[in-house]
Amino acid sequence: MTMIEKKLQVWEQQGLINGDQYEAILAFEQGDKQNNNWWLYSLLMLGSAIIGLGIISLIAANWVQIPDSIKLGVDFSCLLALAGVIFWYQHQTKHLISDTLIVAFILLCLASIGLIAQIYHINGRWYHAILLWSMITLPIVLFARHLFVHFLWVSLFINAAVWSSVDLAAGQLRTAMRELPAVLLLAPLLSASLYLLARRIALLHKTSSSFFFWFQISALIALVAIDLIRSGDDTQIFEWRWYLPAWITAALLIGLILSRRSYRPLNKGLLIAAIILLILYYHPDILFTGETRYTFSALDASARTSIWQADDIRAPILTIFILFLYTIHAGNSGYHRTFNLLTFLIGLRFVALYFQAMGGLAATGVGLILSGLMIIGIAWFWYSSRDRLQHWSKELTL
């Protein structure tokens, strides 16, 4: 007996539902389960991905023995054959097989780009190859019905677009580590812009949830990374050209937010404030002094500047403020899970801020007891007040 059947029996015994409702709910849930074979989808997608990789390996392993014309001929024949099979399957009702074939086709397109680059010894960058792949495969990806296909395409496209943009602005990327902060800043701004664009354009609607996923992940990474850079007194090489794509994208994003009808003035204000603060966060001079009270090294654990001048105090305050702005927006918009996660992260950052502000004191016995009490206190405060906070944020209007 499944969990749902047990629950339905209890509800029927308690008089909450009658026999007909019991049968109807059970039939609905079992029907839903048949359509929800995610493990099967995953295995089929994984299988098609491995086939794609196998084709790449097969071509690569026999590279010397096969003449270039044969390699290219077989590759293009496979593409045409697969295209024909996809066309035939689109008339069938087997959407899962059709989407699996689309995944195989787009992976074969990627393998073909690699093959052409190898044969002609093209000295390109990986993100340029993936950007080309994204552009040529977008039309067929829009025919897919399952989220996985869109997610695969969006994941590769957003990476390629971000790195290519920074490469274009920087002239040419030399050591990726130098330009990494510019990449980290651009990623959430571009993902959010594309999410809002995808919501507007019906044709791209299927990709919107994937863009939103990458917006949330990349925004969190961007915030954690810059917090670590500022708090850790890391030297950041700042060249305005690298950040130009992020600033242009931020302007586009602000425009999209302002023109979005479903956002209330409060939401627009919160989101724009968070974007501007994130942009300022990545600039080393406007809000920061370059001085920290403590470093990550225990050997250098002495306060070196005043608490108000220290970047390792300003940075977490800015992180918490940006998180708070987005939390209010999430609470106000009814995104419960995002709201809960963000309030938890704010609490976590408060604890880290306490250790940063107190420094050596936290290493003493009394300091550790106080720290433990503070963690418990924050956990209790978060648990008891998050509902009130969300209720309050929902009532906020401008």
Add this chain to the structure above:
Amino acid sequence: MKNPQLRLVAALLFPIVVLATNTWMYQQQRSAGETFKFPIEGFDPRDLLSGHYLFYKVDYGVPSANACPTSDIAAALCLRPEKRVYPADERPANCEIYVQGECDANSVFTAGLNRFYIPQGYASQLEAKIADKKGEIEVSIDKRGNAAILDLLIDGKSWKETLQDE
């Protein structure tokens, strides 16, 4: 395009057509250009290979007085009548054949010809020969300064022939 079947056909053929056009363009570039040979050497013998790619430094034979005027600029290496690197927008009209590229941060001319794909199995043999300065690349250069690698030569012979002879 209102017919969904036509849209599907277009969506399926679009990547194939783009890739085929791309291949044709590279092939044209190879066959239409003039052939040149440049010696190559590994810039770090410990790390000549990265995956299946052989990385090397191309010696364009430019006298040091005619090398890159400055760093980080788009540049053109004129091969005839005089070997000289110019900023891309200052290439003289009498330059008969040239390679488009850039002067990197170390004021060294590069044209994206410093990578050659080889199978991993032959990596160590080729690595040793290039470290001995026996390597050259054969390049096709067209009238617009586009360069395409044709072959990797070891002691004047194609690398495949060299490995077959051994």
